[in-house]
Amino acid sequence: MQLMEAFENGAALCQYCTAENCTIAEAMIRREVSRGEMMRDAVMEEMRKNLEVMREAVRIGLEEHVETVSHLSGGEARRLFLYAKYDPFSGGNTCRAAASAMAVCEVNSSMGRIVAAPTAGASGILPGVLIECGMERNWTDDQLIQGLFTAGAVGLLFAQNATISGADGGCQAETGVASAMAAAAIVELSGGSPEQALDAAAITIKNIMGLVCDPVAGLVECPCIKRNALGAANALLCADMVLCGITSLIPFDEVVSAMLQVGRDIRKEYRETAKGGLATTPTGKAVAEKVRRFQSYSGEY
Amino acid sequence: MEDFSVFDIIGPRMTGPSSSHTAGAVRIAYIARKLIGAEVSRVHFTLYGSFAETGRGHGTDKALIGGILGFSPDDERIPHAYELAMDQGVQVAFTYSDAPADHPNTVKIELVDVNDRKMEVVGRSVGGGNILITEINEQAVELSGEYPTLIISHRDEPGVIAVVSQVLAQLKVNIAFMRVFRHGRGRNAYMCIETDTPVTKEMQAIIRQLCSGITDMFAV
Numbered sequence: 123m124q125l126m127e128a129f130e131n132g133a134a135l136c137q138y139c140t141a142e143n144c145t146i147a148e149a150m151i152r153r154e155v156s157r158g159e160m161m162r163d164a165v166m167e168e169m170r171k172n173l174e175v176m177r178e179a180v181r182i183g184l185e186e187h188v189e190t191v192s193h194l195s196g197g198e199a200r201r202l203f204l205y206a207k208y209d210p211f212s213g214g215n216t217c218r219a220a221a222s223a224m225a226v227c228e229v230n231s232s233m234g235r236i237v238a239a240p241t242a243g244a245s246g247i248l249p250g251v252l253i254e255c256g257m258e259r260n261w262t263d264d265q266l267i268q269g270l271f272t273a274g275a276v277g278l279l280f281a282q283n284a285t286i287s288g289a290d291g292g293c294q295a296e297t298g299v300a301s302a303m304a305a306a307a308i309v310e311l312s313g314g315s316p317e318q319a320l321d322a323a324a325i326t327i328k329n330i331m332g333l334v335c336d337p338v339a340g341l342v343e344c345p346c347i348k349r350n351a352l353g354a355a356n357a358l359l360c361a362d363m364v365l366c367g368i369t370s371l372i373p374f375d376e377v378v379s380a381m382l383q384v385g386r387d388i389r390k391e392y393r394e395t396a397k398g399g400l401a402t403t404p405t406g407k408a409v410a411e412k413v414r415r416f417q418s419y420s421g422e423y
Numbered sequence: 424m425e426d427f428s429v430f431d432i433i434g435p436r437m438t439g440p441s442s443s444h445t446a447g448a449v450r451i452a453y454i455a456r457k458l459i460g461a462e463v464s465r466v467h468f469t470l471y472g473s474f475a476e477t478g479r480g481h482g483t484d485k486a487l488i489g490g491i492l493g494f495s496p497d498d499e500r501i502p503h504a505y506e507l508a509m510d511q512g513v514q515v516a517f518t519y520s521d522a523p524a525d526h527p528n529t530v531k532i533e534l535v536d537v538n539d540r541k542m543e544v545v546g547r548s549v550g551g552g553n554i555l556i557t558e559i560n561e562q563a564v565e566l567s568g569e570y571p572t573l574i575i576s577h578r579d580e581p582g583v584i585a586v587v588s589q590v591l592a593q594l595k596v597n598i599a600f601m602r603v604f605r606h607g608r609g610r611n612a613y614m615c616i617e618t619d620t621p622v623t624k625e626m627q628a629i630i631r632q633l634c635s636g637i638t639d640m641f642a643v
Contacts, residue, residue, distance in 0.1 A: 125586035134452075146446075150429055153429075154428060154429050154430075157426070157428060159428070168430060169429075169430075169433065171436065172430075172433055172434060172436060175436045175497075190440075191440070191479075191480060191482050192483070217512065229439065230440045231439060231440045231441030232439070232440075232502075233437075233438050233439055233440065233482045233485065233501060233502040234438070234439060234469045234499075234502075235436065235437070235438055235443070235497055235499055236436075236438075236439050237432060237433060237435070237436050237437075238433075238435055238437060238446075238551070238552065239432070239433050239434075240432045240433075241442055241551065242439055242441050242445070242446070243441070245439075248433075270433050271429060273428035273432075273433065274430075274432045274433045275429070277433070278427050278429060278431075278432050280428060281427050281431070282431060286432070286551075287550055287551070289550070303432075312640075325619045325642050327619055338482060339477065340476060340477035340480070340518060341440070341477060341480045341481065342439070342440040342441055342475065342481070343591065396477075412533075413480050415479075416479070416480075
């Protein structure tokens with residue numbers, strides 16, 4: 123099977139990996155090299171840079187004082203991370219991964235440096251999950267980089283066959299896809315098969331299918347930051363389900379199609395326009411008004 | 424089907440909070456800066472649509488100034504763009520317009536460089552940090568900034584396009600995409616040439632020498 127055809131859908135990708143006896147990550151690396159823009163070393167180096175920026179964003183969000191441009195949020199990631207020591211209901215690992223995901227989002231909203239994965243609004247989930255699990259299990263940077271390629275392959279299948287934009291498909295397309303990417307990455311890093319990695323991605327999306335994008339004041343803060351925390355937990359849980367032998371009744375490719383169809387059926391008010399859901403609650407509207415006043419005030423530079 | 428790179432999914436590395444409102448804004452302004460080709464002394468941004476409504480909360484203003492100062496979307500100096508512009512003597516002004524725009528994330532950038540040369544660039548942020556420059560000096564163009572781009576303003580007469588592409592071929596510059604636009608038959612026309620390798624200043628001089636119909640040239 124040709125490499126380019128392998129990325130037409132999930133079934134083709136699994137077929138390719140089986141025939142070549144390789145991981146999804148390896149298939150992704152080969153495809154990137156075959157595009158002819160970069161040699162293999164450069165491809166690996168580029169991903170290493172992404173990992174470094176992700177790790178630094180987690181660190182800043184957990185250790186430094188972070189305040190967002192709108193002054194709506196900041197400091198909550200650190201609070202949750204510290205609380206994780208005290209026997210949290212969600213478990214220490216889940217709690218820290220969720221806190222790390224929020225950390226990246228807070229850094230993002232304060233104009234810090236992040237890596238879109240697949241978007242800026244969902245940028246916390248993949249680093250939160252990968253870096254926390256990596257610390258827990260002593261994964262090397264090389265392993266984490268493999269995980270990023272696995273995640274990239276899953277995201278690419280969604281981008282190609284559905285959407286990864288909140289304006290097109292709602293929050294399911296952003297934080298949903300990010301969790302699916304993270305779930306597949308940790309399944310493959312734990313020795314799961316390509317089929318299992320895609321099953322984990324499928325279950326992750328099934329769990330949040332239809333999630334709307336209703337940002338208060340149109341900003342990437344509420345509910346985005348906490349949805350990144352949920353996305354991290356969703357990824358961990360789905361990875362565990364798959365690794366214990368649970369499968370997805372609906373195959374990955376059919377979940378991708380269903381997600382696209384649901385995204386199209388979501389009314390425009392619930393697709394990043396801030397014209398519905400949480401954005402139009404009395405409090406949501408009051409916050410938007412406050413942000414608008416701040417905008418016109420600081421316009422007098 | 425679009426040919427995505429893995430780095431379109433895991434990436435870009437950028438200054439938050441929004442790929443469209445922040446990273447895209449940096450890139451539009453950066454291209455405007457490259458188009459004028461000299462240090463900028465004054466710049467006026469007019470923001471439309473969602474750029475105007477939520478721009479400040481997303482730091483779109485700082486992102487635009489950062490681009491004018493020559494920053495890339497992942498530059499950590501972007502949050503301090505106002506102060507840095509002041510230090511460098513760049514005068515900055517913003518208008519948040521409620522006039523309708525063709526695209527929700529649109530900005531018009533009016534620049535004046537240190538030699539008093541004026542330029543107007545209109546661009547839109549089309550999602551995921553990708554952008555489209557749609558107007559240069561009131562002339563409709565289409566340029567994505569993903570490749571080195573040469574924009575040539577010329578008289579609309581036979582042969583100009585052929586000569587330019589022939590000279591580029593002799594300079595071993597491969598054309599990836601090329602579009603042509605004009606005001607009307609026989610009047611001023613534009614070529615937008617996206618290439619695999621940059622067209623250097625020396626190459627631009629050669630093209631100017633060899634093609635008589637050219638009236639102006641910008642490179643990004």
